[in-house]
Amino acid sequence: MAELTGSEIIARCLQKEGVKDLFYIMGGPMLLAEATCIKEGIRMIDVRHEQAAAFACQAYSRLKQIPSVCMAASGPGVTNLVTGMANALIDCCPVVALGGSSPLSQFGRQVFQEIDQVELMRGCCKYVDRLINLKRIPQQINFALQKAMTGKPGPVYIDCPGDMLYQKIDENLVDWSYAGRPLVDSRPLGDPRQVAALVSALQKAERPLIVSGSGVIWSRAWGEMQQFVEAAGVPFYTTPQGRGVVPDDHEFSYLAMRSSAFRDADLIIVLGTRMNYIIGHASPPRFGPNATIARIDIDSAEIATAARYVDIPIVGDCKEVLGQLLEGIKGKLSVNNFKAWRQKLQVGEQQKRSAAGANRPAEDGDIHPVRMLEAVRDFAKRDAILCVDGQETLNFGRQTMSTFLPGHRLNSGPFGTMGVGLPFGVGAKVACPDKQVIVVHGDGSMGMNAMEMDTAIRHKIPLLIVISLNGGWTGDPKREKPGRDLGYMRYDKMCEALGGYGQYVTKPEDITPALERAQKKVDEGMVALVNVRTDYRARYAGASFSDYST
Numbered sequence: 001m002a003e004l005t006g007s008e009i010i011a012r013c014l015q016k017e018g019v020k021d022l023f024y025i026m027g028g029p030m031l032l033a034e035a036t037c038i039k040e041g042i043r044m045i046d047v048r049h050e051q052a053a054a055f056a057c058q059a060y061s062r063l064k065q066i067p068s069v070c071m072a073a074s075g076p077g078v079t080n081l082v083t084g085m086a087n088a089l090i091d092c093c094p095v096v097a098l099g100g101s102s103p104l105s106q107f108g109r110q111v112f113q114e115i116d117q118v119e120l121m122r123g124c125c126k127y128v129d130r131l132i133n134l135k136r137i138p139q140q141i142n143f144a145l146q147k148a149m150t151g152k153p154g155p156v157y158i159d160c161p162g163d164m165l166y167q168k169i170d171e172n173l174v175d176w177s178y179a180g181r182p183l184v185d186s187r188p189l190g191d192p193r194q195v196a197a198l199v200s201a202l203q204k205a206e207r208p209l210i211v212s213g214s215g216v217i218w219s220r221a222w223g224e225m226q227q228f229v230e231a232a233g234v235p236f237y238t239t240p241q242g243r244g245v246v247p248d249d250h251e252f253s254y255l256a257m258r259s260s261a262f263r264d265a266d267l268i269i270v271l272g273t274r275m276n277y278i279i280g281h282a283s284p285p286r287f288g289p290n291a292t293i294a295r296i297d298i299d300s301a302e303i304a305t306a307a308r309y310v311d312i313p314i315v316g317d318c319k320e321v322l323g324q325l326l327e328g329i330k331g332k333l334s335v336n337n338f339k340a341w342r343q344k345l346q347v348g349e350q351q352k353r354s355a356a357g358a359n360r361p362a363e364d365g366d367i368h369p370v371r372m373l374e375a376v377r378d379f380a381k382r383d384a385i386l387c388v389d390g391q392e393t394l395n396f397g398r399q400t401m402s403t404f405l406p407g408h409r410l411n412s413g414p415f416g417t418m419g420v421g422l423p424f425g426v427g428a429k430v431a432c433p434d435k436q437v438i439v440v441h442g443d444g445s446m447g448m449n450a451m452e453m454d455t456a457i458r459h460k461i462p463l464l465i466v467i468s469l470n471g472g473w474t475g476d477p478k479r480e481k482p483g484r485d486l487g488y489m490r491y492d493k494m495c496e497a498l499g500g501y502g503q504y505v506t507k508p509e510d511i512t513p514a515l516e517r518a519q520k521k522v523d524e525g526m527v528a529l530v531n532v533r534t535d536y537r538a539r540y541a542g543a544s545f546s547d548y549s550t
């Protein structure tokens with residue numbers, strides 16, 4: 001009869017839960033758990049900052065629509081996870097972190113790396129737990145994954161005290177019945193009365209539109225969404241990270257008309273996204289005051305506490321509710337219904353795109369970031385995964401670069417976190433090794449997790465990184481911002497020093513050839529970085545999310 005330590009039970013549970021890849025930094029008291037995970041056949045990717053482990057998990061989860069797992073050592077290892085977990089919370093992403101902690105039996109004695117990690121994580125997670133009984137570890141691990149994924153997804157933290165990790169128990173005394181118990185794939189249908197109300201609102205509407213979000217990704221409802229858009233003839237917009245659920249170049253997508261479509265719509269279907277600042281709370285001034293608001297969301301509390309009154313609330317799974325709507329509109333709505341509305345958006349779209357100077361910023365020597373982003377756009381494969389980070393880089397990127405597949409656009413997200421880009425690239429490439437992954441970074445945000453180039457190089461995770469090197473944080477035409485200037489940092493040389501391939505570009509015509517040379521190296525298994533010197537004055541002038549500027 002074999003005895004097992006808590007650490008070994010954890011590793012065995014993770015293996016039984018189907019965890020294939022795990023991001024971590026080694027350290028006590030987690031060493032035995034980490035070593036056993038390796039023995040269990042889990043791909044263990046050791047990163048260079050715990051924050052990056054949580055970010056990498058986030059990208060991994062978004063691309064696979066499953067929970068992801070990271071580990072950290074006690075004390076500072078866990079505190080370094082905080083920003084990553086907070087970002088996952090605000091992004092509603094199922095990241096599960098296991099953190100080592102000081103022995104339970106010695107809490108309060110000021111032992112090594114003692115700090116209240118459970119309390120610390122509570123505000124950054126959907127759920128927190130602590131291992132207190134070896135018999136129940138399989139249940140606690142399974143619950144963590146269930147809680148992360150069920151309903152509105154979110155991060156979970158499990159505190160692992162050192163004495164739990166090294167205590168032993170006869171393996172037959174452990175309750176294994178929960179280990180690997182399949183996640184509850186809960187797919188509630190919408191209330192048929194509310195679904196019928198939405199169908200009749202669509203029949204009455206003249207200018208309906210869909211604003212969708214990541215809920216469509218978590219529910220894997222993209223096929224149904226496209227069918228609904230096409231069957232009902234309803235134009236759609238997505239949140240920045242929800243892009244690609246229906247391809248950006250779909251005939252019912254009018255990206256350049258976003259502001260006027262929002263303002264003019266008389267029926268707004270908020271589909272699997274929060275009514276937060278990202279979509280202007282679906283409220284005036286960005287949306288019309290008299291529009292009817294319909295909302296489809298898995299989380300009833302989201303609907304009940306919406307920033308604007310929801311006229312037609314449908315609590316349910318996006319995929320199921322879209323299926324109900326597709327049934328409901330049969331014989332009542334067709335693709336011809338909103339022709340005049342679509343025509344108006346189409347004409348406006350064409351006018352905007354052909355307007356003099358549209359997307360063609362003046363250049364007087366320095367490369368405008370848009371020029372760089374257009375080169376990336378034209379170079380990227382249609383199924384590329386784009387990870388975008390930085391302020392101007394992110395804003396110009398949103399306008400310039402398209403996405404055609406669900407989950408294939410990742411960015412700083414609703415928490416506005418700088419430093420996510422490169423770790424997202426690492427997580428994305430581990431999740432989808434056969435896809436082209438392009439990380440487009442501002443130079444400042446690149447510096448935050450730049451050592452993840454080393455992670456990618458050591459673990460043979462071939463990435464293409466493109467930097468908008470505007471010499472500092474954000475555009476600063478008047479040179480007035482404190483702490484803005486960083487100088488023109490040679491990240492290309494840093495990449496070379498770490499064992500990758502680097503290119504430095506100062507002329508617009510050299511961007512594409514440099515991207516091609518770099519991608520060739522990526523195809524050979526290397527990490528490649530193209531450092532493009534861009535105009536420090538270029539400042540995005542579109543809709544701003546807050547009253548103050550960054």
Ligand SMILES: Cc1ncc(C[n+]2csc(CCOP(=O)(O)OP(=O)(O)O)c2C)c(N)n1
Nearest residue numbers: 390391392393418442443444445472473474
């Ligand atoms: C972790 C974090 N720290 C600070 C900020 C504040 N901030 C917002 S945008 C920005 C500048 C980003 O600069 P860079 O990455 O160089 O991109 P650029 O705008 O220059 O393209 C900063 C520091 C933030 N959002 N997140």
Ligand SMILES: [Mg+2]
Nearest residue numbers: 442443444472
């Ligand atoms: Mg910058």
